[in-house]
Amino acid sequence: MSEQDDLVLYEVDADGVATLTFNRPERKNAWNIPMEERFFAILDRAAADPDVRALIVTGAGTAFCPGMDMQRLERNSQPGQTLNLKDRTPMYGRRLLPKPMIAAINGGCAGIGLIQALMCDVRFAARGARFTTAFTRRGLAGEYNMPYVLPRVIGLENALDLLLSGRTFDADEAKSLGLVSRVVEPADLLDAARAYAGDIARNCSPRAMAVMRQQVYGDLDRNFDDALSRSYSVMEYFAGSPDFREGVESFTQKRPPKFEGLPPDFDPLDAVADPFLPG
Structure with a gap:
C-alpha cells in the first residue's frame, strides 16, 4: 500500500457496505490534494463494484474533516498566488453516484469537509461534533457551490446565518436545522451508520435506489409537471x-x-428518460 493509499482507507463488509475513512488523524483529517485524489478514485471504484450497495464516509480519530489543510491555505493566501482548479477533480462530479452515501460525522466538520458531508444522502453525527462553514472567517466567499447546496438542505435563512457568520455549531443544532438527521453517542456512531447502511444494502433494490437518487437530485430545479412526467x-x-x-x-x-x-454500466438516466423532455 502506498502512502497515498493510506490517506483514505477502504473496506467492504459482507452486506456490501463500503466504508471510506479519511485518514490523516495527525492533521485532524485536514483536506489536501492527494487525499482528494484518493477519495474520488475510491468513489469511482465503489460505483463500479457490483458487490458494493451502500457507502459510508467517516474520519479517523476525533475529526471528520475540518476543511482544507491550513498549511495549504497559508501558501494560497500569499500575494500573487492564484488558484488553479483546472487540474483538480470536479468536487461534485460524483454527486450522482448511483449508490446511497451515508456520512458518519465523528468530529470537526468544516469548509470543504462540510461539502463532503453535504454530498452524502443521509448524515449521522456524533453528539458533540462541531460544524462551521468557515469561509467568511478566512476572508473567503462561498466556495465549491455551498451557497447553492446549503439552502436546499436547510432553507434560505438558516443557510445565510451559517454562511454569513461562519459561526461554529454543534451536532444537536445541526439536527434541529436539518443538516443531519441522526445524532448518536460517539461510541455508537459507526455502528449506527453501518446498521442503517446494512439494512438498505440487504433489503432495497440497487437499481431502484440509483434511480431514486437521480430523481431526487435531478428534479430539484424542475417544475412539477416535468418531474411528474419523469x-x-x-x-x-x-x-x-x-x-x-x-x-x-x-x-x-x-x-x-x-x-x-x-x-457497472447501469445508467439511472435510462429510467427517467422522457422523449418529450431534455435530459
Missing part, C-alpha cells in the same frame, strides 16, 4: 421488471429479498 417514465421502466417481481414475491413469501447487484 416519474411516469420511472413507473413504466420498473413495471414488470425482475426487481419489482422480486420485491413483491419476497414480501408475500415473508422472506428477505434477493436483488441483483448494480451492473
Whole structure:
C-alpha cells in the first residue's frame, strides 16, 4: 500500500457496505490534494463494484474533516498566488453516484469537509461534533457551490446565518436545522451508520435506489409537471421488471429479498428518460 493509499482507507463488509475513512488523524483529517485524489478514485471504484450497495464516509480519530489543510491555505493566501482548479477533480462530479452515501460525522466538520458531508444522502453525527462553514472567517466567499447546496438542505435563512457568520455549531443544532438527521453517542456512531447502511444494502433494490437518487437530485430545479412526467417514465421502466417481481414475491413469501447487484454500466438516466423532455 502506498502512502497515498493510506490517506483514505477502504473496506467492504459482507452486506456490501463500503466504508471510506479519511485518514490523516495527525492533521485532524485536514483536506489536501492527494487525499482528494484518493477519495474520488475510491468513489469511482465503489460505483463500479457490483458487490458494493451502500457507502459510508467517516474520519479517523476525533475529526471528520475540518476543511482544507491550513498549511495549504497559508501558501494560497500569499500575494500573487492564484488558484488553479483546472487540474483538480470536479468536487461534485460524483454527486450522482448511483449508490446511497451515508456520512458518519465523528468530529470537526468544516469548509470543504462540510461539502463532503453535504454530498452524502443521509448524515449521522456524533453528539458533540462541531460544524462551521468557515469561509467568511478566512476572508473567503462561498466556495465549491455551498451557497447553492446549503439552502436546499436547510432553507434560505438558516443557510445565510451559517454562511454569513461562519459561526461554529454543534451536532444537536445541526439536527434541529436539518443538516443531519441522526445524532448518536460517539461510541455508537459507526455502528449506527453501518446498521442503517446494512439494512438498505440487504433489503432495497440497487437499481431502484440509483434511480431514486437521480430523481431526487435531478428534479430539484424542475417544475412539477416535468418531474411528474419523469416519474411516469420511472413507473413504466420498473413495471414488470425482475426487481419489482422480486420485491413483491419476497414480501408475500415473508422472506428477505434477493436483488441483483448494480451492473457497472447501469445508467439511472435510462429510467427517467422522457422523449418529450431534455435530459
